[in-house]
Amino acid sequence: MNQFEGVPSQAPARTGVIAFDRRAAGLTGIVIKGFLLSLVTFSIYRFWYISNLRRFFWGRTIVAGSPAEYLGTGKELFLGFVVALAILVPVYLVLFLLGFAIPALAPFAAPISFVFLFVLGQYALFRGRRYRASRTRWRGIRLAQDGSGFAYAGRASLWWLATILTLGLAFPFMRAALERFRIDHTLIGQSRMRSTATGRSILLPWLMFYIVGLLPIIASLLALLAASGFDLPSDLLIQDPATEKSKLIFNPAYADTPLSLYGGLVLGAASVSIPLAVILIPYYRARETRAFLNAASLGAARLASSLRARQFYWPYFLYMLALIGFVSALGIVFALLVPILAADNPSAGTQAAVLAASALLYLGALIGFTVIYVRTVTVRLWHAVATTTQIENLPALEAVLASSRPPASGLNEGLADALDVGGALEIGF
Structure with missing residues (x-):
């Protein structure tokens, strides 16, 4: 059945606006209560705090005259977290014991653990978004997300590998590819969203950030590695003998070697590039958010961000x-x-x-x-x-029908929280 049948194609397109009350009355009480109860419950209350925050922000976001709703509960998040821990603890234990049971694997235990947990973290990110989507409703229409979390984790891992191998130049293309995967698997009722996001749309802001904030550090690090024959000595940094604190200093034994010169270049580049990178982060985030919003659509309805x-x-x-x-x-x-x-x-x-x-x-x-x-x-x-976001051709959105798809389990986000890759709020869609 065509969800958009009956929407006149020649009629003037009606635009929908999105509003949010910035005064946010009552928010301070939610934050103070959430902070104090999380403190006295050893962070257990944070699941209810996160749910209260989402309910507050969702409910005050008015889309085409109707508020969004967040239906998730702290109990769901907490139970999902407990189940996720029951799954992860044995995994951690197996990875830990492998280093003892098989001595030949001991040097590789840490890298194997890192890769495994990284891939699992990508899976958890996708599944966590599925939970949030299934607990979001607008005009009685529930959002959803389908698609394989394993497929997303595989794509994300390969893209991160490509980003590392290209020294960060593939990053915008990775971001666009993963955004397309997420949006293309997002459902509003019975209708599917689409994204035409491309890496080229955010390449220029990323290059500005990259050249100023990352390239000097990467270049100086490569020069340091080349000066050491790509074999940095383990004692290049040692504890300062003049202080009782665990403060690391450059080993004076390498003071008259090329390592000293290039080590100084790394420190100098970092001292300049890191502050500049911090300054450019909001610029890149704004440009990326606008580009990705402009690429999202639901049939004939499209988002337009300024x-x-x-x-x-x-x-x-x-x-x-x-x-x-x-x-x-x-x-x-x-x-x-x-x-x-x-x-x-x-x-x-x-x-x-x-x-x-x-x-x-x-x-x-x-x-x-x-x-x-x-x-x-x-x-x-x-x-x-x-x-700053509008909905072009609003009647196409209003023609969406509700779906009978069941909501996702809280375990989806519990795994993300257990791996510390989940977040209370995400700015953007």
Whole structure:
């Protein structure tokens, strides 16, 4: 059956808008409650906290006049995490014991474990998205995702291998290929989405990031490897004998060798390129998000994004200003609190007062940093992506029919959380 039958092809296309309330009333309470309960429950409450955050952001995202809904629960995520751990713990144990049972495999135990867990992590990422899609509903229509998680993991692993072999140049093509796979397996009701994302659409912003942030470090590292005959000495970095802390320094024995010169080049390149790379990350993310949104469609309905890089920079700029103000306020409170505590506890002395004030302010700082980040960065990035995206030919979207497909299990995201590759919120589709 044609989902879009009956939509006039010659009629003027009606555009749908996406809105989000940036004021986000009630969000601060959710964050503080989630932080404190996660702290006292040794992070177990985080599953309910994540669900509350998603429900908040989904419900305040208005698509063509109707809010989205998030139907997932913290209990589902927690049970999925427990089941995932029951699967992963034996795997970890087998990999650990292999090094003892077969001495010849001992040198390869760590690389084998890394490769296995990396591939499993890619599988978990895809399956975690399936869970989130199946718990998302709009106008009573549930989203879904099909496709094989193993196929996605295989593609992702091969693309990462190609990215490593090309020293990062294949990265935008990898991102586009995986985006096409995800979107092409995304369903809204009975209708399937499509993506025409290409690596060329994000190649220029990636090259800007690559040339400024990665190329100098890669080139200096290759020069260092060449100077050592691609066999770096194990004692190139040693612990500083002048300090009790585990601080690494360059071995003075190599001070008059080419290794010293090229090692200095690596440090110099990193000290310049890493800050520049950090500055360019919002630019690349904004360009990639806009390109991928513009490539997504559902039949005749298409997404159109006008997102600008400055809309990704502004939240981080405000975040830095808010942090400076918050830390300054904490310093003033600390300076006022210590004399008061010392006066109330003369027998304990000033040192105990300082420790008590430090503990209280440390907890307050953690809560404050979390609240400030969510309200100034997460909310504004979400608002920027939502409000700069429109739906072209809205009647084609409104013609979508609901599906009877059952929702996915919480184990899908539990595995991602157990491998620490899952996230509370993802900006973008």
